[in-house]
Amino acid sequence: MGIVEAILLTVITAATPLVIAALGELVTERSGVLNLGVEGMMIMGAACAFVATQLTGSPYIGILAGILSGALFSLLFGFLTLTLVANQVATGLALTILGLGVSGMIGEAYVGQSGEKLPQIVFPLLSDIPWLGPLLFKQDMIFYLSIALVIGVNWFLFKTRKGLMLRSVGDSHSSAHALGINVIRTRYLAVMFGGACAGLAGAQLSLVYTPQWVENMSAGRGWIALALVVFASWRPWRVVVGGYLFGAVSISQLHAQAFGIGIPSQFLSALPYLATVAVLIIISHNRRTTLINTPASLGKSFVPDR
Amino acid sequence: MKKLLFALATSAAVLGFTAAASAQDKAKICFVYVGSKTDGGWTQAHDIGRQELEKALGDKIETQFLENVPEGPDAERAIERLARSGCGVIFTTSFGFMDATIKIAEKFPDVKFEHATGYKSAPNVATYNSRFYEGRYIQGQIAAKISQKGEAGYIASFPIPEVVMGINSFLIGARSVNPEFKIKVVWANTWFDPGKEADAAKALIDQGVDVITQHTDTTAPMQVAAERGIKAFGQASDMIKAGPETQLTAIVDTWGSYYIKRTQAFLDGKWETTSSWDGLKDGILTMAPYTNMPDDVKKMAEETEAKIKSGELKPFTGPLKKQDGSEWLAAGASADDGTLLGMNFYVEGVDDKLPQ
Numbered sequence: 001m002g003i004v005e006a007i008l009l010t011v012i013t014a015a016t017p018l019v020i021a022a023l024g025e026l027v028t029e030r031s032g033v034l035n036l037g038v039e040g041m042m043i044m045g046a047a048c049a050f051v052a053t054q055l056t057g058s059p060y061i062g063i064l065a066g067i068l069s070g071a072l073f074s075l076l077f078g079f080l081t082l083t084l085v086a087n088q089v090a091t092g093l094a095l096t097i098l099g100l101g102v103s104g105m106i107g108e109a110y111v112g113q114s115g116e117k118l119p120q121i122v123f124p125l126l127s128d129i130p131w132l133g134p135l136l137f138k139q140d141m142i143f144y145l146s147i148a149l150v151i152g153v154n155w156f157l158f159k160t161r162k163g164l165m166l167r168s169v170g171d172s173h174s175s176a177h178a179l180g181i182n183v184i185r186t187r188y189l190a191v192m193f194g195g196a197c198a199g200l201a202g203a204q205l206s207l208v209y210t211p212q213w214v215e216n217m218s219a220g221r222g223w224i225a226l227a228l229v230v231f232a233s234w235r236p237w238r239v240v241v242g243g244y245l246f247g248a249v250s251i252s253q254l255h256a257q258a259f260g261i262g263i264p265s266q267f268l269s270a271l272p273y274l275a276t277v278a279v280l281i282i283i284s285h286n287r288r289t290t291l292i293n294t295p296a297s298l299g300k301s302f303v304p305d306r
Numbered sequence: 307m308k309k310l311l312f313a314l315a316t317s318a319a320v321l322g323f324t325a326a327a328s329a330q331d332k333a334k335i336c337f338v339y340v341g342s343k344t345d346g347g348w349t350q351a352h353d354i355g356r357q358e359l360e361k362a363l364g365d366k367i368e369t370q371f372l373e374n375v376p377e378g379p380d381a382e383r384a385i386e387r388l389a390r391s392g393c394g395v396i397f398t399t400s401f402g403f404m405d406a407t408i409k410i411a412e413k414f415p416d417v418k419f420e421h422a423t424g425y426k427s428a429p430n431v432a433t434y435n436s437r438f439y440e441g442r443y444i445q446g447q448i449a450a451k452i453s454q455k456g457e458a459g460y461i462a463s464f465p466i467p468e469v470v471m472g473i474n475s476f477l478i479g480a481r482s483v484n485p486e487f488k489i490k491v492v493w494a495n496t497w498f499d500p501g502k503e504a505d506a507a508k509a510l511i512d513q514g515v516d517v518i519t520q521h522t523d524t525t526a527p528m529q530v531a532a533e534r535g536i537k538a539f540g541q542a543s544d545m546i547k548a549g550p551e552t553q554l555t556a557i558v559d560t561w562g563s564y565y566i567k568r569t570q571a572f573l574d575g576k577w578e579t580t581s582s583w584d585g586l587k588d589g590i591l592t593m594a595p596y597t598n599m600p601d602d603v604k605k606m607a608e609e610t611e612a613k614i615k616s617g618e619l620k621p622f623t624g625p626l627k628k629q630d631g632s633e634w635l636a637a638g639a640s641a642d643d644g645t646l647l648g649m650n651f652y653v654e655g656v657d658d659k660l661p662q
Contacts, residue, residue, distance in 0.1 A: 114525075212500065217524075265495060
């Protein structure tokens with residue numbers, strides 16, 4: 001295996017959880033709900049996926065547990081912000097803090113255990129393609145799911161009627177309500193989708209990235225996913241570009257250090273963030289396209305006026 | 307009405323005071339942790355020490371701890387809360403609690419403070435540290451014997467003297483076996499991020515190293531090493547569970563004896579400000595069993611450990627040059643503790659530019 005291939009494999013592992021969590025949050029935000037609890041839902045997913053895998057011996061049940069726990073946890077956020085109309089920013093932050101605490105309790109007995117790594121699914125023939133084969137067709141299930149999610153979310157949001165309805169709820173909940181769309185239900189579903197994705201991303205952390213459980217193991221990846229959504233100006237494909245760019249820069253800076261390139265490591269560590277800022281500036285220089293993509297009702301609570 | 311409330315409040319205060327006084331039959335010994343007590347590394351090692359303390363002196367003391375206390379302004383509040391609640395001794399167990407400890411100690415001259423790995427003290431603030439570098443010297447020797455490539459990977463956290471000292475000691479140890487030995491250093495710029503630590507390990511292994519060591523807190527690098535079939539060293543706690551066929555040995559922090567010694571001194575009224583820097587010989591640092599290596603390497607490691615314990619061998623002994631080639635220690639001279647604790651340079655042979 002060549003060094004470039006090795007680097008790319010590591011990049012894929014690093015970028016996958018970011019892409020998955022960001023896609024979920026993208027759908028949530030497209031419906032007009034800002035859920036800052038991605039980190040909390042992600043860490044819940046990581047804990048539940050690991051514990052379920054250890055209990056049942058099957059990482060696939062673990063994945064399921066991750067998805068479900070993320071979705072259930074986001075339901076709490078949904079209830080507070082959509083039904084009780086609590087402030088979304090404050091509730092999201094609380095969800096993160098709660099998630100970090102609760103996940104610590106769930107996983108307490110499992111700290112330090114080495115988990116089974118999610119097995120690879122190898123596509124015969126395709127995986128023999130030089131270069132691309134091992135990268136794209138010799139991966140674990142969560143990677144394939146992430147690809148399916150990108151295609152699926154893009155298709156759903158921009159090619160289906162339901163997707164159009166979801167976007168209209170996010171752009172103007174009053175108009176959508178007047179048209180007879182059930183705003184609250186749409187948002188509940190979008191929030192739960194976001195939670196499920198964050199949970200899946202968490203499962204990737206504790207089953208693929210580093211098959212173990214330690215408290216706080218998401219280490220800020222949920223926040224990066226949140227930033228990616230803005231970076232991508234709410235377009236699914238740009239989430240992929242952003243996620244992989246971020247992953248690529250952060251991995252190559254480690255390699256640059258190991259090669260002994262005499263650049264200060266603090267600067268190299270800051271590179272992924274600098275790259276993100278640079279791309280953000282380039283993207284946002286055209287304000288009109290940014291405005292078109294930003295959900296106009298983002299973060300605004302909706303109270304139906306009957 | 308106001309008077310009544312005031313009376314109630316004062317009587318409550320008096321009651322509260324008596325309650326506190328009666329609880330003082332047992333001295334309260336308190337701990338502030340930077341991480342969670344089950345982190346599998348640094349904080350867990352401190353918590354095991356606390357449990358040993360409770361076991362040893364449980365009839366005279368009770369312990370209390372606060373975990374996940376972030377370094378910085380929040381630490382001040384946490385330490386102050388403990389000081390107010392009647393703690394006799396407060397152990398603050400992270401380098402970053404240094405200034406907060408000093409500041410609160412000024413406010414509570416009757417409370418004794420003990421700060422781990424720092425360099426600032428006061429009449430009621432003692433400092434304690436462990437000579438981790440002694441263990442890293444042994445690791446370096448083992449790495450030089452085990453590595454086929456003559457090169458080890460080193461995952462570092464932050465360029466503070468503690469970490470720089472470890473890198474130097476590792477290389478000096480390795481070069482005492484193989485004078486051509488090299489290390490590749492990768493700075494993760496974090497103490498705790500399993501993903502990033504794993505990425506750093508992968509990067510090092512992809513670039514061809516066949517032994518890695520770490521100065522970060524999680525077992526993720528050990529796991530990656532196990533997956534890739536190379537060898538690795540554990541850090542702070544015995545990480546053998548993460549790599550039963552991978553871990554060569556680990557530097558294990560064993561704070562218990564220190565906590566018992568200092569608490570006993572406090573109970574006897576003999577507590578004084580000290581600056582303790584113990585190592586292998588005092589049992590504050592132990593090596594996890596030497597595993598997954600040939601017998602001759604194991605024997606060498608045990609001999610080195612014995613020599614360090616007896617004081618016959620000091621890792622930082624000349625002739626040694628600094629990275630830029632200038633003389634540092636003449637033959638036979640040993641570095642003094644002050645130089646080590648402020649170490650901000652590499653020794654000759656480290657193939658990395660020290661971040662300043």
